[in-house]
Amino acid sequence: MDSPVSVKVYYHGKVLLQTPEGVQFVCRNPCTFAVPFTISFEELNGAICQSIDSPRSKKVTSILYRHPLLIFGGFIQFQTMYITDEASMQKMFSIYHQVQSQVSVIELYVEFKQLPLVVEEPDPIKEWEGYNSESEEEFDSNYEIVDSNEGRDHVYSTRLTLSQNHSKLNSDTIAEAIKSLVKADPSLKIEEVQSRFNYMISYRKAWLAKQKSIEKVFGGWKSSYEVLYTWFEAMCQKEPSAAVEFESIIPYDGNKIAPDVRIFNRVFWTFYPCLRAFKHSKPIVQVDSTNLCGKYKGTLLVAVSQDGNQNIVPIAFAIVEGETSDAWYFFLSRLRKHVVTRDGVGLISNQHDSIKSAIARSNGAWEPPRAFHMFCIRHIASNFLRRFKVPSLQKLVVKIGSSKTMREYNMRYQKLHEQGEIYTEWLDKIPRSQYALAFDEGYRWGCMTTNLVECINSVLKGVRNLPVTALVKETFNRLNELFTRKRAEAEAQMNVGHVFSEFVITKLQAYQRAAGNIQ
Structure with missing residues (x-):
């Protein structure tokens, strides 16, 4: 360097x-x-x-x-x-x-x-009328009159610093000032909002300013829920093969149902290209969640798969109230109904109890022989570290899970056992078929973690900071870009006569070189 x-x-x-x-x-x-x-x-x-x-x-x-x-x-x-x-x-x-x-x-x-901000000398009565509430001390601490050379007009310039909690620098003013930043990155941190100004604004004021700025750029937080159904309806008219399912809560006025009123609870959606893509992908599904960071609480659930060229294939989304058993059941049941219609599929997730509960309620839809639920080895290792606080053995747990053969698995398992029976007793509570590659019967397709979901979350960076309709629009726009690019790449490979994907070709060439070295 x-x-x-x-x-x-x-x-x-x-x-x-x-x-x-x-x-x-x-x-x-x-x-x-x-x-x-x-x-x-x-x-x-x-x-x-x-x-x-x-x-x-x-x-x-x-x-x-x-x-x-x-x-x-x-x-x-x-x-x-x-x-x-x-x-x-x-x-x-x-x-x-x-x-x-x-x-x-x-x-x-x-x-x-x-710097400095120079303006024409204002009319002392009209221009400063709005500042009459300020004391002379406050005026002196925030403004100064700069004398110019003889024969020239006076100019006013603002100093670079403002007093703490200055009334004129409210959340509305800050929201307007950071619009370009929020548009570029809706996940803008509150600390970065504070650093934009030359004095320390409170965390609450910065947070309010960010929410107001997002509302100015991407639409209102409350009204976004009101227009969400209309947007999906319009989208489905243009793309009839898309799948969208809402779940709402019926409100009561006393003991009576409130007429013509429904409260948003959950929504599941997938686009037609996602449905088509999964039919040609590996029979593997990874699911994960990420919390919404806007004005209202909620959770975004995501499901992805992988194609034959190791590309991520996003297949479904849902906005729910949180990681509850009912929320995961809503998502997984719709995922099974609309997208994952074939059997013999592997499902990889973390060990969250709500996911286990939802699968138990699936009436066999996500259980053998129709599907095989397995756990992300990294999450298992994190749980191990949280339980025992031994980083060196955490790595060994990952190696045990990633073992490709039973011999390899037994050797590494024995090493863990030698460090203490308490460690292998903890690991034995998890069925080997749900965490060990050597016992997965091929249903993992080599995927040990939920990294694919985390990668698509990177592609969707910032969306969880948006109002719900803007969030859904962004999934549409960014997936459109992703599928357009991948289609162009696939067409380019086919145009030069490739029968297999680049990943498969690279693997075959590596195997050929290895075979040529055998004496």
Whole structure:
């Protein structure tokens, strides 16, 4: 890391979210310069200002770093992170060091603030009428009159700092100021909202500002529930083969049912390309959940599969009240009804009791011989570590589960047993067929974890921070981009005469080389 790295700065442009490669920066005249890895965060700010020939008149207020995320099957999706201090800058350099073979420059999108803010001298009565409630002390602490040279008008300039809990910098003002940031990244952290301003705003004020800003960009939190059914109805008219199921709660007014009123409870949806894709994918399903982070609580449930080229295949979604047995039963029963219609399927999940309960209630739909429920080995290892606090043995548990042969399994199991019977007794409470590759009868298809779901959650980064209708729209838009790209890749392979996928071809070539070395 001794040689300088090239930095490309975009400014006064746009941050495009919905492109085939993910986030993209655009501006008229980006500038490029080199910096050493030993540069400080303050020096980086100065170098950025100097690179656009405005070191004195501008102040950097926001730095957004664009970096690639490698998904299964070679799929690269560009994402962003904010650079706010020394720690985040060093993380940026660390990421660059890992991906520099794919991306040769560090791309930054920078926002500036003009310094000082100079305006025409206002009418002292009309312009400042709204500030009459302020005391002279408050006025003096926030504004100053700057004398100019003789023969020129006076100018007013605001100082860079405001007093704590200043009444004029309310959540509405902050919401308007951060709209561009929220549009670029709805998962913007509250700490990053606070760092945008030159004084410490309260966490609550920053949180309220973020919610209001999201509402301005993506629609109202409450009204989003009201239009969700209408949006799905319109979508199904255009795509009749899509599957959508709502579940609502009937409210009561005293002892009587409230007429023409329904309360949203759950919704399941899948798109026609997802239905078609699963028919040509491996008979394996991974499910997981992620909490919604917006104004209202809820949980997003996701199911994915994998095709013959190791690509992620998203197949279904649901918004539910939380990880309850009823919520998982709602999701898994609809998944079985609309998407996973064939038998002999492997289902991989964590060990959450609500999932186990839902499967027990499935009337055999997710039990042998129709389906085979197995656990993510990483979650098992995490539970082991939480129980015994022995990191070295946690790795051994992962190796036991990942053993490909019974001989390998028995050797590693014995090592764990030698460390203490209490460890193997804990592991024995889990059926071997549900965590060990050597005993899975092939239903895992080599998948030991729920990483596929976590990868698609990365593709859907930020959606859990949105109002529900905007969230659903984003699943539609981003999956459209994903399937369009993968279709183009598959067509390109077929056009050059490939019969098998690239992954299979690579494997066959490796086996041929290995066979040629046998004496």
